[in-house]
Amino acid sequence: MNFSFVLGSTALLAACLVGCSSNTESPRRDQLGDGSNGTTSDSTGSGNIGAASVNAAVGAASTNGGIDVDETPSDPTCGSVLPVVLRDFKGSGESGGHVDFEISARNVIGPDGQVYKGWNDVGCELVEPTLGPDTKPVFFAGTPDGIMVRRGVGRQKRVVTGAGCWTEANPTPTGVCNIGSCVPWDFDPPTFEIESTASFNQWYNTISGVNMEIPAELPLTDDGTGIRVFDSSAFFPLDGQGFGNTPGQTHNYHFTTEAHVKFTYEAGQVFTFRGDDDLWIFVNGKLALDVGGLHQALEGTIAFDAKATELGITPGGQYQMDIFHAERQTSESNFRIETNITCFEPVDIIK
Secondary structure, three states, X not given: OOOOOOXXXXXXXXXXXXXOOOOOOOOOOOOOOOOOOOOOOOOOOXXXXXXXXXXXHHOOOHHHOOOEEOOXXXXXXXXXXXXXXXXXXXXXXXXXXXXXXXXXXXXXXXXXOOEOOOOOOEEEOOXXXXXXXXXXOOEOOOOOOEOOOOOOOOOEEEEEEOOOOOEOOEOOOOOOOEEEEEEOEOOOOOOOOOOOHHHHOOOOOOOOOOOEEEEEEEEOEEOOOOOEEEEEOEOOOOOOOOOOOOOOOOOOOOEEEEEEEXXXXXXXXXXXXXXXXXXXXXXXXXXXXXXXXXXXXXXXXXXXXXXXXXXXXXXXXXXXXXXXXXXXXXXXXXXXXEEOOOOEEEOOOOO
């Protein structure tokens, strides 16, 4: 996705942008229109397996973002393939469009005259910390922490960290921007990023006239060191499919990705994601990685040993991992997974 830098609509936000440098940085990013994602990820180099090379490995077209779209994906008992369900949506502003996709079509204008497309600091705990009984994430509809803010922006504010984070003073960063920490709200974002429980419940359920379901596979490739990687800075698996490409664009930007797998937890395992937009990973039914919201490509890591008590897992046990992703805003789409988990077993995806 791509979003413009917008000053907040409150005096408190304006003051914070000027005077809160260390603990409340200004992590909003005006992403470049040339496809740059502010990271070192590309289609070449050690550990970086881009869309073209992944597609060559699985025999898929290089325009599909490195994912193998097939109506009858294979069903390995143990391997490095994530079977996924993609759901295509239309964006706001289109006939039959969804209110949570292409939020720039709402034409919410900030005091600097820019249309709101998302900020790095919006998105902490947009969902509840445990999965619902249907094995789907649950929209956070409670009262946010801190000052009074609108619902649909998350329970708290995100404070990102790293050399790759966009700031007004550093509009073309290089390197990685990490998800950082979550703190109570001290300003009110200009609009919601998820309208309601009802709108969110449509993201990961197949609903006629709202979305279109397409099964696929996401292959993780050994980088030569035993680490499995999927890396695409042009993650557009539904180009030319579903409802078709986004009007006025060369790609299909509005879709969700859902995966359910099992793995055996072994000491030392990690799972890293970097990308945009929303990404939530649940392990043993508990939220293990929260990269929600519309933002630049952000990176977060599940260090399973450090989170074992929180997640209720012990080495040698087998646990379910539930992955939920969404691409909701033009004009970028980044998706990178890196893990030393070598065996994923597919779990039937609940419709």
